[in-house]
Amino acid sequence: MAFLKIDREARQGYSLIAPPFLYSVLVLAAPLITILIYSFFFYKTGYSSLEPGFTLQNYQELWADPIFRAIMQRSLWVSGLVTVVTVALAFPVAYYVSFVVAPERKALWLFLITIPFWTSYLIRVFLWKVIMEQNGVINSVLVGTGIVENPVTMLRSVGAIVMTLAHAYAPFAILPIFVALEKIDRSLLEAGRDLGESRLMTFWRVTLPLAMPGVIAAVLIVFIPTVGDYVTPELIGGGRIPMVANFIQTQMLGLDNRPLGSAMSVSAMLAVAVVSAIFLILNRKFLKVRQ
Amino acid sequence: MKGGGLLRSYAVLYLLFLYAPIILLPLFAFNSGTIIAFPLRGFTTDWFAQMWGNATLRRALFNSLTIAVSASVLATCLGIFAARASTRFNFPGKGGMMGFIMLPMVLPEIIVAMSLLVVLLGAGIKLSILTVIVGHTLMCMPYAIAVLSTAFSSLDKSLEEAAYDLGETKWSAFRLITLPLVMPGIVSSLLISFTISLDEFIIAFFLAGNEPTLPTYIFSQLRFPKQIPMIMALGTVLVALSIVLLAMGEYFRRRGNARMGSSASGGLL
Numbered sequence: 001m002a003f004l005k006i007d008r009e010a011r012q013g014y015s016l017i018a019p020p021f022l023y024s025v026l027v028l029a030a031p032l033i034t035i036l037i038y039s040f041f042f043y044k045t046g047y048s049s050l051e052p053g054f055t056l057q058n059y060q061e062l063w064a065d066p067i068f069r070a071i072m073q074r075s076l077w078v079s080g081l082v083t084v085v086t087v088a089l090a091f092p093v094a095y096y097v098s099f100v101v102a103p104e105r106k107a108l109w110l111f112l113i114t115i116p117f118w119t120s121y122l123i124r125v126f127l128w129k130v131i132m133e134q135n136g137v138i139n140s141v142l143v144g145t146g147i148v149e150n151p152v153t154m155l156r157s158v159g160a161i162v163m164t165l166a167h168a169y170a171p172f173a174i175l176p177i178f179v180a181l182e183k184i185d186r187s188l189l190e191a192g193r194d195l196g197e198s199r200l201m202t203f204w205r206v207t208l209p210l211a212m213p214g215v216i217a218a219v220l221i222v223f224i225p226t227v228g229d230y231v232t233p234e235l236i237g238g239g240r241i242p243m244v245a246n247f248i249q250t251q252m253l254g255l256d257n258r259p260l261g262s263a264m265s266v267s268a269m270l271a272v273a274v275v276s277a278i279f280l281i282l283n284r285k286f287l288k289v290r291q
Numbered sequence: 292m293k294g295g296g297l298l299r300s301y302a303v304l305y306l307l308f309l310y311a312p313i314i315l316l317p318l319f320a321f322n323s324g325t326i327i328a329f330p331l332r333g334f335t336t337d338w339f340a341q342m343w344g345n346a347t348l349r350r351a352l353f354n355s356l357t358i359a360v361s362a363s364v365l366a367t368c369l370g371i372f373a374a375r376a377s378t379r380f381n382f383p384g385k386g387g388m389m390g391f392i393m394l395p396m397v398l399p400e401i402i403v404a405m406s407l408l409v410v411l412l413g414a415g416i417k418l419s420i421l422t423v424i425v426g427h428t429l430m431c432m433p434y435a436i437a438v439l440s441t442a443f444s445s446l447d448k449s450l451e452e453a454a455y456d457l458g459e460t461k462w463s464a465f466r467l468i469t470l471p472l473v474m475p476g477i478v479s480s481l482l483i484s485f486t487i488s489l490d491e492f493i494i495a496f497f498l499a500g501n502e503p504t505l506p507t508y509i510f511s512q513l514r515f516p517k518q519i520p521m522i523m524a525l526g527t528v529l530v531a532l533s534i535v536l537l538a539m540g541e542y543f544r545r546r547g548n549a550r551m552g553s554s555a556s557g558g559l560l
Binding site: 011012017023097100112116122137170229244261265 | 298299301302305306308309310311312313315316319326327328330369370372373375376377379380381382383385388389391392394395397398399400401402403405406407408409410412413425426428429432436486490492493496497506509510513522526529530533534537541545
């Protein structure tokens with residue numbers, strides 16, 4: 001009887017989850033499988049002719065191309081930098097909201113932190129361009145107050161891209177860290193201090209390890225989407241510092257080379273997955289050592 | 292608390308950093324100078340008038356609204372199924388299936404956009420706002436589910452059981468008991484999905500064909516310095532609109548929490 005009951009519950013669960021799951025299969029899984037097939041089974045030979053049959057040519061061509069390698073490397077490097085900056089800037093804010101702000105005001109703080117995130121991404125990025133331009137906001141303040149004589153060039157640099165993306169992904173870093181900090185049992189911290197640890201040591205030995213799951217979530221949730229960011233390299237980098245998304249866009253919309261574009265996407269996903277996996281493994285080791 | 296003062300000033304500075312671009316937006320939107328730089332010239336509402344008279348912009352707005360309304364309704368409907376399944380039933384493979392549905396939240400958008408484009412072109416489907424709706428529904432669904440799951444998980448199971456005991460059918464119990472209780476969650480899921488879709492650029496850029504949407508129109512205009520003040524005016528309107536929608540969403544979410552007797556905590560994510 002119990003078996004039948006579980007079975008019935010599972011059946012109800014399956015029939016409920018079926019519509020959204022099938023939608024994802026159709027609109028997400030099928031396209032992902034298609035680009036996998038495109039990248040391995042087609043090769044663009046002419047203007048509009050694709051040669052079918054299993055081939056590794058797309059990948060060989062791609063990874064032999066120094067431009068692609070440089071762009072892939074840069075994408076991972078820039079995203080890594082963005083991740084470090086974003087999480088480092090966000091952690092104290094999450095800590096402040098979780099440990100210092102009065103409980104009834106926490107929701108307000110979180111609301112204030114999330115509002116900018118919901119306003120037009122394009123316009124936010126463009127405004128960073130306005131802020132950092134030659135005759136932009138920062139330079140007019142610097143020149144106007146006589147701190148510098150000539151405007152400082154800030155745009156078209158990795159630093160400017162990192163800054164803009166650190167702004168764009170701020171809530172993604174703050175929220176998971178905040179959630180992890182909220183879960184920490186406050187009596188553990190008191191215990192740490194009662195046992196003679198200093199405030200700093202308690203933070204290092206108790207708070208930080210317990211907050212680690214949130215930090216890991218923040219790192220992944222910032223790192224993975226920023227690798228594929230298109231708008232910021234285009235607007236802030238001025239097209240001079242292309243990242244992998246800009247490259248894919250040129251192949252797909254510009255040159256219409258679907259097999260090569262597919263191979264690029266698959267390679268990018270693979271690279272992101274490998275870096276994330278390495279990060280997770282290193283992190284597990286680090287935590288074990290600390291214990 | 293010692294150190295609290297320092298942390299507090301840092302947090303306030305950080306908020307200032309978060310709001311810096313948004314504070315600048317209305318300054319330039321009402322500035323009569325044609326160049327986006329300091330010092331500001333004078334006050335004008337010309338850019339708003341210019342925006343209002345722009346036919347392409349109106350078309351882009353109409354397209355974006357059509358897409359955002361359709362995608363948010365579709366994503367919320369699909370989200371209701373997933374949220375109910377994940378909060379109420381246990382079945383083998385649930386974690387994997389839910390994880391897969393939530394995947395677009397972390398997948399780079401360019402990958403989703405480009406793989407969908409390959410499939411649509413391969414199947415010979417003409418690119419239009421319909422294809423954008425398909426893509427946006429996929430992107431909005433995880434956010435809808437996140438919001439709806441909170442609403443469904445705080446639902447008291449015994450209320451439904453009481454309805455069954457009093458002779459209601461499964462569907463009428465859902466309609467009369469469950470739906471009104473999760474209604475605030477549904478409204479807030481609709482608003483959040485609407486905001487995400489209205490702002491989404493990459494998928495619209497790849498899948499809209501020749502049809503402009505607001506973000507793709509804005510992107511195309513950013514190249515022309517002459518158009519920038521008008522875009523600033525448009526941005527101001529959009530930001531004001533998002534803030535109103537979000538405040539409404541937050542209001543409904545809290546009211547939902549209050550109705551079910553739990554405390555209001557957590558953010559929109």
